[in-house]
Amino acid sequence: MTDALDVTLRLLAVFAAFLVLPLVVGQTEHKVMAHMQGRLGPMYAGGFHGWAQLVADGVKFAQKEDVVPAGADRRVFQLAPAVALLPYLLVLLVIPLGPGDAVGQAIDAGVFFALAVMGVGVLGSLMAGWASANKYSLLGGLRTAAQLLAYELPMLLAAASVAMAAGTVSLTGIAGAFEWWWLPWQIVGAVVFFVAGLAELQRPPFDMPVADSEIIFGAYTEYTGLRFAFFLLAEYAGIVVLCGLTTVLFLGGWHGPFGGDGLGWFWTLLKTAALAFVVIWLRVTYPRLREDQLQKLSWTFLVPLALAQIALTGVVKVVIP
Amino acid sequence: MSHGFLSPTGVEVTFLLVGVVTLGAAVVSVTTRQLVHAALWLVVALGGLAVEYLLLTAEFIAWVQVLIYVGSVVVLLLFGLMLTRAPIGRSPDADSGNRGVALGVAVAAAVALVWLVVDAFRTTWIELDGASAGTTEVTGESLFRHWVLPFEALSVLLLAALVGAIVLSRKRNADVDAASSGKAGAARPAGPSTRTAAGAKAAGRAAAGRAAARPGEQGAADAASGDAGRRAEGGER
Numbered sequence: 001m002t003d004a005l006d007v008t009l010r011l012l013a014v015f016a017a018f019l020v021l022p023l024v025v026g027q028t029e030h031k032v033m034a035h036m037q038g039r040l041g042p043m044y045a046g047g048f049h050g051w052a053q054l055v056a057d058g059v060k061f062a063q064k065e066d067v068v069p070a071g072a073d074r075r076v077f078q079l080a081p082a083v084a085l086l087p088y089l090l091v092l093l094v095i096p097l098g099p100g101d102a103v104g105q106a107i108d109a110g111v112f113f114a115l116a117v118m119g120v121g122v123l124g125s126l127m128a129g130w131a132s133a134n135k136y137s138l139l140g141g142l143r144t145a146a147q148l149l150a151y152e153l154p155m156l157l158a159a160a161s162v163a164m165a166a167g168t169v170s171l172t173g174i175a176g177a178f179e180w181w182w183l184p185w186q187i188v189g190a191v192v193f194f195v196a197g198l199a200e201l202q203r204p205p206f207d208m209p210v211a212d213s214e215i216i217f218g219a220y221t222e223y224t225g226l227r228f229a230f231f232l233l234a235e236y237a238g239i240v241v242l243c244g245l246t247t248v249l250f251l252g253g254w255h256g257p258f259g260g261d262g263l264g265w266f267w268t269l270l271k272t273a274a275l276a277f278v279v280i281w282l283r284v285t286y287p288r289l290r291e292d293q294l295q296k297l298s299w300t301f302l303v304p305l306a307l308a309q310i311a312l313t314g315v316v317k318v319v320i321p
Numbered sequence: 322m323s324h325g326f327l328s329p330t331g332v333e334v335t336f337l338l339v340g341v342v343t344l345g346a347a348v349v350s351v352t353t354r355q356l357v358h359a360a361l362w363l364v365v366a367l368g369g370l371a372v373e374y375l376l377l378t379a380e381f382i383a384w385v386q387v388l389i390y391v392g393s394v395v396v397l398l399l400f401g402l403m404l405t406r407a408p409i410g411r412s413p414d415a416d417s418g419n420r421g422v423a424l425g426v427a428v429a430a431a432v433a434l435v436w437l438v439v440d441a442f443r444t445t446w447i448e449l450d451g452a453s454a455g456t457t458e459v460t461g462e463s464l465f466r467h468w469v470l471p472f473e474a475l476s477v478l479l480l481a482a483l484v485g486a487i488v489l490s491r492k493r494n495a496d497v498d499a500a501s502s503g504k505a506g507a508a509r510p511a512g513p514s515t516r517t518a519a520g521a522k523a524a525g526r527a528a529a530g531r532a533a534a535r536p537g538e539q540g541a542a543d544a545a546s547g548d549a550g551r552r553a554e555g556g557e558r
Contacts (some may be wrong), residue, residue, distance in 0.1 A: 042390065073409045109457045112384035119392025126399050130357050133409050146402035169381075169457050204432060218557065 010105065011093075018089050023054050023235035029236075029280045031055075036284045057229075064225035071133035072222065080131060081223070081230035084124025087117045090238035095244040097173045098254045098264030103172060110157050110171035114245055118200065120147045121234065125202075125209070128231070130217035140218020143209040143291065147199055150298035155196035157306035161313045162249050170198040171245075175253030183254070185316060189309040190250035192302050194275070197242040199298070201235060203279060205286035208294055243275035244268070251275075332449055336376045343369030354411040360398045367391050377447055379455030 030053060034041025046052025066072055092116045096103035107113050120146060129141020139178065164168045165186060166177040183190075199206040210218035220231050247253055251271045254264030343366050352363035367390040374383035406412075417423065447454060464472060 034436070036454045071409060073357075076357070107380070107382050109381050112381065112388060112457075116388035116392055119388060119396075122390070122396065126396065126403075127361070130403060130407055131409070138403055138407075142400065145396050145403070149393070149394055149400065155390075166448075309426050 014093050015089070017131060018092050018237065021240045022233055025236045025239050025276050025280075026054050026232075026278065027051065029209065029283075032280045033284050036281070045222060050319060055110050061226055061229035066225045066227060067222075068224050069133055073133070075129040076127050077133035077222075078227070079202070080128035081122050081227040081234070082124070083127060084121055085230050085234040085237065086242050087121035088234060089137045090117050091241045092237070092244070094171060095138060095241070096175060097268050099172070099176060099261050105171060107170070109169045111163055111169045111174070113154060114171070114241075115159060116158070118238075118241065119148065119152060121238070122200065124231075124234070125219045128223065132219070132222040134222050136215040136217075140221070141217045144202065144219060147202065147206065147294060148289075150295050151196040151199040151302070154192050154298060154302035154306045155200065157197065158193035159249060159301070161189040161306070161310045162186055164310065164313050164317060171248050175248045175255070178255055180250040180252075180255075181285060186250055186309070188305055189313075190246065191307065192306045193250065194202065194246050196298070196302060198279065198282070199294070200321045201238040203235070203239070204283040205289050206289055208291050208295060211288060233265075239276055239279050240272070243272045243279065246275055247271040293318070322411075322438070327433065329522065330449075332376055336373060339369050339372050339376070356402055356412055357407050357409075360395060360402060364391055364395050366394070374455075378449060379460070381455060381457040381460045385444070 030041045031049070037186045042050035042053035043057040044050055068077055093105045094103065094107045094110045094113055096106075125144045126141050129139075129144065132138075162174060162182075165182060166174040168177065202209050213310065215221075220228060220233060223231060247268060252273075254261065254268050256263060256267035256270075346362045346365035346369060350359045350366060353362065367386065367537050371383045371391075372384040374386060502533075
């Protein structure tokens with residue numbers, strides 16, 4: 001009985017985090033972008049600095065008509081937002097917040113699970129791009145697929161490097177084995193992982209698949225109402241998941257300068273939030289990469305860097321057992 | 322503990338049900354007339370297979386299955402479909418004259434595999450309650466302790482396939498360039514892909530030689546080269 005209660009509580013906690021954290025990131029993005037561009041951002045909804053803007057946006061989306069284009073493939077079109085959103089919920093389940101069992105569901109091969117399921121989320125964008133019966137959507141879908149194929153490899157290689165360093169593929173195990181000197185040792189892998197993750201999420205400067213000046217909004221052009229909101233939510237959930245994974249794999253997760261294991265959750269959340277800030281910062285700072293630049297960056301720069309990181313990890317592992 | 326087929330446990334029932342779903346999805350994916358739907362049903366079939374692995378406690382294999390097949394192979398398939406032809410609705414010409422042969426090969430392969438598996442694992446049972454037999458640690462140990470040589474041989478095979486693919490794609494480009502520059506001295510790319518440096522140089526030399534020999538026929542040569550370029554492009558498809 002207590003087991004069932006325990007599982008239920010964990011699932012509820014993860015679900016609550018899944019509902020709240022992406023919204024926090026979204027609201028932060030509104031505000032950070034506004035201040036970096038010398039303006040205020042939304043200020044009215046909710047009173048204090050427009051904190052309820054995203055809730056108001058959600059209500060607006062829920063009221064809008066749910067349109068399916070006449071020529072579209074109805075079932076695939078309607079299924080796509082769920083396929084895009086649900087994988088991130090599953091990944092959130094395995095990201096540890098603190099040592100021991102402070103995790104939704106401990107999985108033996110956590111790194112593989114997280115990366116595999118994140119890749120499935122992109123299928124949602126592909127389905128949306130094809131099923132919309134719109135050439136801009138199709139182009140967006142194509143670019144999404146090309147981008148995923150290019151950036152999956154460096155992301156996996158970088159994750160493999162840190163798994164080699166820790167001698168385990170469990171997320172809790174990797175964060176548990178972390179020492180401070182891993183940071184300089186694995187820094188190249190960390191950067192490759194983070195950049196490849198950004199590209200997989202199609203966040204600026206890698207937002208070629210939704211480039212609004214060329215193909216309107218890529219795969220999501222034909223979506224309205226709640227289904228469109230789900231795609232937006234998937235993007236923010238993706239930011240949370242990517243930053244959480246980077247924190248656990250490369251920044252030591254719950255290890256902090258003080259407070260011990262009791263404050264572990266705080267350090268994890270703080271590092272995740274700092275990385276999310278960087279994601280937003282990059283969006284405001286960098287122009288969009290062209291498609292060929294995107295591919296070139298991955299194949300000629302990130303993949304060799306990731307391989308070099310693996311070689312370095314192997315050498316250090318052998319020299320310092 | 323006795324093992325029997327007449328008193329199945331919950332896991333066994335689940336295993337069978339997931340197997341039925343997987344089989345159904347696989348059959349639909351080869352019989353549907355909608356190309357993209359076939360690829361999406363393939364996702365269901367491959368995902369079902371991953372669930373089967375999980376039920377057999379082969380956790381590592383299950384996640385690798387999702388990562389490689391659902392995350393990469395199907396994405397590559399969808400990419401190819403979208404790039405070439407992906408109509409919404411039925412494709413009347415999405416049929417093959419080799420149906421009978423394909424069915425024969427599929428049945429033969431299935432019989433061989435089932436025979437092999439039944440013969441090899443006749444009385445082997447997996448204890449689902451005991452220590453997991455498919456964790457990353459167990460898989461890695463057996464892979465790198467007992468099966469290192471096959472593993473390395475496979476990696477060499479994959480490397481050979483990779484190099485072969487690169488050679489094939491480069492050779493064809495050079496051929497097309499040589500053909501178009503030989504016919505009409507076209508100094509333009511023949512085909513959607515980028516040309517190799519060697520091909521460009523050859524074309525440049527041919528164009529220079531032609532310009533020196535027949536300065537008066539430039540316009541006609543240009544028209545002809547455009548035509549040849551189109552023909553070469555058609556030939557490449």
